[in-house]
Amino acid sequence: MNPHDGFRELDRQECLGLLGTAPVGRIVHTRHALPAVLPVNFCLDADSAVLLRTAAESELAQAIDGVVVAFEADEVDARAHSGWSVVVTGRATVVTDPVEHGRLSRTGPRSWVASPQDVFIRIEPELVTGRELVGGRTRPPPRALRG
Amino acid sequence: MNPHDGFRELDRQECLGLLGTAPVGRIVHTRHALPAVLPVNFCLDADSAVLLRTAAESELAQAIDGVVVAFEADEVDARAHSGWSVVVTGRATVVTDPVEHGRLSRTGPRSWVASPQDVFIRIEPELVTGRELVGGRTRPPPRALRG
Numbered sequence: 001m002n003p004h005d006g007f008r009e010l011d012r013q014e015c016l017g018l019l020g021t022a023p024v025g026r027i028v029h030t031r032h033a034l035p036a037v038l039p040v041n042f043c044l045d046a047d048s049a050v051l052l053r054t055a056a057e058s059e060l061a062q063a064i065d066g067v068v069v070a071f072e073a074d075e076v077d078a079r080a081h082s083g084w085s086v087v088v089t090g091r092a093t094v095v096t097d098p099v100e101h102g103r104l105s106r107t108g109p110r111s112w113v114a115s116p117q118d119v120f121i122r123i124e125p126e127l128v129t130g131r132e133l134v135g136g137r138t139r140p141p142p143r144a145l146r147g
Numbered sequence: 148m149n150p151h152d153g154f155r156e157l158d159r160q161e162c163l164g165l166l167g168t169a170p171v172g173r174i175v176h177t178r179h180a181l182p183a184v185l186p187v188n189f190c191l192d193a194d195s196a197v198l199l200r201t202a203a204e205s206e207l208a209q210a211i212d213g214v215v216v217a218f219e220a221d222e223v224d225a226r227a228h229s230g231w232s233v234v235v236t237g238r239a240t241v242v243t244d245p246v247e248h249g250r251l252s253r254t255g256p257r258s259w260v261a262s263p264q265d266v267f268i269r270i271e272p273e274l275v276t277g278r279e280l281v282g283g284r285t286r287p288p289p290r291a292l293r294g
Binding site (some may be wrong): 030 | 226228260
């Protein structure tokens with residue numbers, strides 16, 4: 001990371017702590033050989049995997065099953081020049097195990113659009129990176145890092 | 148677009164109208180063969196190109212010059228299940244023309260971190276897509292579409 005770019009690198013625990021405060025993230029993958037990005041709600045599993053819920057027939061589920069994707073969340077105040085962003089990079093997998101599906105139906109993320117054919121997608125937290133914007137006029141710590 | 152996925156496709160004018168209301172977007176590209184995503188401030192040029200400003204020596208400027216990237220902005224209320232997202236896909240180019248650089252220094256986006264070596268990056272609005280989340284319990288129109 002360029003030390004002059006006004007950002008501070010966050011460690012894995014800081015990243016996961018901030019990610020847990022975000023209501024929405026963005027799934028980034030490749031679609032028809034072009035970069036694609038889509039906001040989704042999510043939650044973190046106990047092992048810090050990112051959990052999504054979507055319709056089984058959705059383009060998203062078909063596009064990312066078995067593929068390395070990025071998942072990003074951020075909270076940026078453009079006026080105050082403060083905020084953070086976190087990216088989880090790892091393989092996405094549609095959960096096919098019925099026991100695991102049952103567990104996630106009870107504890108996993110809710111779908112924005114109800115569907116009896118929902119599936120859960122896990123994104124393994126293989127690479128977790130993040131940065132805090134520290135180049136602004138004011139420098140409050142990220143929300144989850146406050147006392 | 149799947150008609151059952153709870154989203155309404157937005158046309159190009161709706162997309163650009165909404166994009167103009169967003170203070171922050173996210174640049175999506177490929178880095179070391181992995182998807183990468185980074186929040187940035189921006190503004191739209193008169194021809195609807197997305198304009199970014201960053202340090203000339205930044206990793207971002209070097210990574211995306213001449214490359215097709217995606218630029219995403221959204222406003223999602225996860226509780227109300229409402230919101231929108233817009234993606235501009237097109238070639239990113241570092242502005243090298245001194246006259247154009249001068250114009251953008253006056254009218255273009257401000258940098259979060261001041262640097263005398265700032266460059267401007269244009270993303271051509273070759274493909275502009277967006278969707279409104281309409282599967283929620285409440286369905287207010289996107290902010291920029293209200294009367």
